[in-house]
Amino acid sequence: MTEPLLFELSSPGRVGCRLPELDVPETALPEKSLRRELPLPELSEREVAQHFTRLSQLNFSVDTGFYPLGSCTMKYNPKLHEEVARFPGFAHIHPWQSESTVQGALQLMYELQEYLAEITGLPGVSLQPVAGAHGELTGMLIVRAYHLEHGDEGRTVVLVPDSAHGTNPATASMCGYEVVTVSSDPRGNTDVGELGRLMDETVAGLMLTNPNTLGLFEEHILQVTEIVHEAGGLIYCDGANMNALLGIASTGELGTDVLHLNLHKTFSTPHGGGGPGAGATAVTEELTPFLPTPVAARREERESTAALTEYYLDYERPHSIGPVSGFYGNFGVMVKAYAYLRSLGERGLREVSENAVLNANYLLEQLKGYYHLPYDRPCLHECVFSGKAQANLGVHTVDIAKRLIDLGFHPPTVYFPLIVDEALMIEPTETESLETLDAFVTAMRQIAREAESEPELVRGAPRTTPVTRLDEATAARKPNLKWQG
Amino acid sequence: MEPTDRRYSKEHEWAKLDEGLAVVGITHYAQEQLGDIVYVELPQAGDTLRQFESFGIIESVKAASDLWAPISGEVVAVNEELVDRPELVNEDPYEGGWMLKVHPQDESEMGALMTAEEYGALLKTLEE
Numbered sequence: 001m002t003e004p005l006l007f008e009l010s011s012p013g014r015v016g017c018r019l020p021e022l023d024v025p026e027t028a029l030p031e032k033s034l035r036r037e038l039p040l041p042e043l044s045e046r047e048v049a050q051h052f053t054r055l056s057q058l059n060f061s062v063d064t065g066f067y068p069l070g071s072c073t074m075k076y077n078p079k080l081h082e083e084v085a086r087f088p089g090f091a092h093i094h095p096w097q098s099e100s101t102v103q104g105a106l107q108l109m110y111e112l113q114e115y116l117a118e119i120t121g122l123p124g125v126s127l128q129p130v131a132g133a134h135g136e137l138t139g140m141l142i143v144r145a146y147h148l149e150h151g152d153e154g155r156t157v158v159l160v161p162d163s164a165h166g167t168n169p170a171t172a173s174m175c176g177y178e179v180v181t182v183s184s185d186p187r188g189n190t191d192v193g194e195l196g197r198l199m200d201e202t203v204a205g206l207m208l209t210n211p212n213t214l215g216l217f218e219e220h221i222l223q224v225t226e227i228v229h230e231a232g233g234l235i236y237c238d239g240a241n242m243n244a245l246l247g248i249a250s251t252g253e254l255g256t257d258v259l260h261l262n263l264h265k266t267f268s269t270p271h272g273g274g275g276p277g278a279g280a281t282a283v284t285e286e287l288t289p290f291l292p293t294p295v296a297a298r299r300e301e302r303e304s305t306a307a308l309t310e311y312y313l314d315y316e317r318p319h320s321i322g323p324v325s326g327f328y329g330n331f332g333v334m335v336k337a338y339a340y341l342r343s344l345g346e347r348g349l350r351e352v353s354e355n356a357v358l359n360a361n362y363l364l365e366q367l368k369g370y371y372h373l374p375y376d377r378p379c380l381h382e383c384v385f386s387g388k389a390q391a392n393l394g395v396h397t398v399d400i401a402k403r404l405i406d407l408g409f410h411p412p413t414v415y416f417p418l419i420v421d422e423a424l425m426i427e428p429t430e431t432e433s434l435e436t437l438d439a440f441v442t443a444m445r446q447i448a449r450e451a452e453s454e455p456e457l458v459r460g461a462p463r464t465t466p467v468t469r470l471d472e473a474t475a476a477r478k479p480n481l482k483w484q485g
Numbered sequence: 486m487e488p489t490d491r492r493y494s495k496e497h498e499w500a501k502l503d504e505g506l507a508v509v510g511i512t513h514y515a516q517e518q519l520g521d522i523v524y525v526e527l528p529q530a531g532d533t534l535r536q537f538e539s540f541g542i543i544e545s546v547k548a549a550s551d552l553w554a555p556i557s558g559e560v561v562a563v564n565e566e567l568v569d570r571p572e573l574v575n576e577d578p579y580e581g582g583w584m585l586k587v588h589p590q591d592e593s594e595m596g597a598l599m600t601a602e603e604y605g606a607l608l609k610t611l612e613e
């Protein structure tokens with residue numbers, strides 16, 4: 001590594017800040033709380049600033065390069081939205097302020113709920129969940145509350161197709177359900193016959209990722225939702241792949257009962273660094289009473305001739321599953337989503353998905369013939385190849401991924417979905433130019449050639465990075481997690 | 486060709502009868518698919534296994550997978566060496582990388598498993 005640790009840069013006695021002179025009586029800390037040895041690095045502010053700036057420059061980010069990490073929608077997020085979220089009226093308000101002093105913030109939440117309802121075709125929306133998987137959990141708790149409300153206690157199973165996001169079975173399990181996997185058919189759809197055989201009065205619902213992790217739209221979606229509904233189950237749709245459907249397909253009309261959206265990811269908050277996120281959850285009218293408390297609401301009061309609109313937080317929801325996080329969720333993420341929707345409008349939002357799908361299909365067509373395509377049909381927002389042919393030459397998907405780093409690109413998602421051997425999952429998103437896509441195609445074709453002519457070159461990649469190929473096995477077997485002194 | 490002195494499950498585990506005990510491990514194909522193995526979580530002696538149910542977890546740099554019991558019975562010994570050297574499963578899946586010794590509940594369960602020849606045929610279909 002080219003950058004030393006802070007400990008290695010440390011110089012005894014050096015300080016980064018000077019405290020003001022003591023102006024209160026001095027009190028000694030209790031003897032038992034004092035540590036004689038506390039080896040912390042000693043550096044000046046200048047050195048610390050340099051250290052972290054250098055580290056940040058070693059990183060690969062969406063702002064520096066193409067980042068086609070499948071399933072993650074690493075799109076470019078307009079900087080303007082960051083600025084809007086930092087407006088003092090949004091950034092400096094306190095969750096305990098009275099409603100009359102935060103009408104603008106409440107109006108934003110209310111209108112965002114309305115927009116998301118329109119986009120999903122599901123009228124009830126909660127903005128409270130703070131992550132995608134949290135939105136899933138909220139959604140499945142609502143499914144459970146719905147069945148229990150109807151005295152239906154025998155539903156203990158949740159069905160999850162093998163092409164779903166990995167969080168889906170985890171969520172069902174967290175809600176106390178037994179998870180049963182449904183296979184995919186040869187075209188990458190949920191196997192309708194198998195679904196029919198598995199669906200009975202013990203099943204609470206189906207958790208469907210649509211488009212699924214193969215980047216494919218569920219071709220028999222109406223049949224799938226009908227089978228589940230007929231047996232009394234509900235449809236949970238994982239909306240993390242909404243970048244493919246915005247303004248095009250109304251998931252509500254397809255028979256979805258509950259859906260979560262990743263406001264970070266799809267709606268313009270940079271993500272991948274561990275938060276903050278927002279997993280807004282949308283439900284049918286029938287399920288709306290179960291939404292977490294509070295939801296933003298609006299009331300009109302007639303005062304003489306003028307109508308007075310007031311926004312408030314509705315806590316009077318007796319069937320609610322209760323709050324799922326402190327206060328109202330991650331408000332800053334909501335502001336960015338709102339700004340994104342208002343600046344794009346209906347047509348702009350549709351163009352997001354049209355371009356995301358077009359870009360993915362462009363890559364699919366350009367790379368077909370160079371890499372094995374296990375499900376050969378038009379994709380939606382991402383395409384999944386297999387590195388199988390290269391693996392037969394001794395060059396595995398992990399090698400292809402590492403070689404891409406040398407050529408200036410972030411690798412695609414690899415080895416996922418699990419149903420594709422040596423998977424390479426490529427999601428270009430809508431924000432990339434044709435030139436960028438072509439440069440990526442050139443790099444991928446070059447690697448395919450190298451796998452045949454110079455396999456050692458690919459297996460030894462990356463060579464141009466601050467650290468080269470990491471020994472992941474030794475790192476996991478004998479982890480070295482802290483400075484040894 | 487896989488060793489012919491044992492039987493194989495479609496989940497890529499093997500079981501070998503040896504002096505009244507069944508030795509259990511994963512196949513060469515399984516370790517190859519997983520890649521470098523970094524952790525194996527096994528049951529303890531005295532625990533009971535049920536055929537085709539999960540008995541542990543194996544983690545590689547690539548993935549974490551359940552381990553599926555090829556046979557029912559009581560665990561009488563666990564390969565303690567795998568705690569410090571999980572790579573033994575990669576290096577020697579059929580001998581040094583064994584996982585459990587089980588007192589089989591019913592030896593006839595071996596009949597539900599594949600012979601080396603049948604398992605080899607299964608692997609052929611997976612390679613296509």
